[in-house]
Amino acid sequence: MLTIDQDRLLSEIDALARITAVEPPAVTRIVFTPADLKARAWMRARCEDAGLRVREDAVGNTFARWEGSHRAAPAVGTGSHIDAIPNAGKYDGVVGVLGGLEAIRALRQSGFRPRSSIELLIFTAEEPTRFGVGCLGSRLLSGTLTADAAGRLTDSDGATLEIVRREAGFGGDLERVTLTDCYYKAFIELHIEQGPLLERQQIPLGIVTKIASPASLRVLVEGSGGHAGGVLMPDRRDALCAAAELILAIETAARTSGAIDTVATVGICDVFPGAVNSIPGRVRLSVDIRDTDLQRRDIVMRAIEAASHSISAKRQVSINSELLNADAPADCSPAIIEALSQSCRKHELNFLPMVSRPYHDSLFIARIAPVAMLFTPCRSGYSHRPDEYAAPEDIVRGTLVLAETLAALSE
Ligand code: GLV
Ligand code: MN
Ligand code: MN
Secondary structure, eight states: OOOOOHHHHHHHHHHHHTSOSSSTTSEEEOTTSHHHHHHHHHHHHHHHHTTOEEEEOTTOOEEEEEOOSSTTSOEEEEEEEOOEEEEEOSOTTHHHHHHHHHHHHHHHHHTOOOSSOEEEEEESOOSOTTTSOSOHHHHHHTTSSOHHHHHHOBOTTSOBHHHHHHHTTOOSOGGGGOOOTTSEEEEEEEEEOSSSHHHHHTOSEEEEEEEOEEEEEEEEEEOBOEETTTSOGGGOBOHHHHHHHHHHHHHHHHHTSSSTTOEEEEEEEEEESOOTTEEOOEEEEEEEEEESSHHHHHHHHHHHHHHHHHHHHHHTOEEEEEEEEEOOOEEOOHHHHHHHHHHHHHTTOOEEEEEEOSOOTHHHHTTTSOEEEEEEOOGGGOOSSTTOOOOHHHHHHHHHHHHHHHHHHHO
């Protein structure tokens, strides 16, 4: 009989939420900042207290292993991330990490003994905040990103990942982070849905069949600055006005793709020099584009490129885009989906097969192992904001189904 300790799980979620760089309830934990390092140390201690063997790789991915009787066999993995974007909530990523740990503790307490090892994996920098690219840890684990390219990534202060990770205490060879494709026999990520469908349909669990494909760009618009009083309108080459047109063109490209599944977001707009009485001479934008269909996403990207050219010509500004990533979607494993479904049926829990529009580390682990994801509802679909909320009973249900499925796959 498996018992999920709801009180322990919720109090740990609360405790982790208090490790934040900003005033609670907002959570900000950017990779390799003091808050992230403190949260990592706290997590390591929780894993060791649970009797797991903990190791960290050169980029800080953390593995906590419950050795199975068949040590040489590929492991069954579960996990997610604990880094958080600026002004986030306390459930994104954390439910999969602390839920994964609680699932393992419940299995240990029940007397279950796995044949294949069961391993909790806490990925480094799922969020793109610091280095511009999301899923840094899993891109390296899956060999999607080379050690060289990763080491050269820079943050907004110009510090390279190579330097920043070493200062954070993670030395070692980035080349050795990659896992072989027989490391995991299965990987399951528990996560809040980050959308409204489960709540709207009053379904307690979602089983992910596919993860949508993300892409992102950094755009630099350069015009000509100057005095806000002295330069007359016909003489202006205002970078922000050009950027504003581009932002609306990006929105139009996504809205008119022909499918509700296309989304595009400009989440960062840095204006230089940022003075009331100075014409913006330079603007940096971030662009995030996603779709369940790779070809349609790429059509939208080409439309954005065409809009950049025409706005640049019309307004006499330069617009340069740097492609940070453009990833393919991932299909989840039918065998793991079936194992999750069996556990749901056993507990008479209704579930919804669904696509994940947000990306997750599972998108990349899918390149080296069979993966699936289990979603729990979150209030109003809110995520990436401090009022993100998931109900205790939903988190516990997800953790129970995760635990049973880990057990089934590790036998
Ligand atoms: C991950 O946080 C995402 O942006 O989908
Ligand atoms: Mn997130
Ligand atoms: Mn997440």
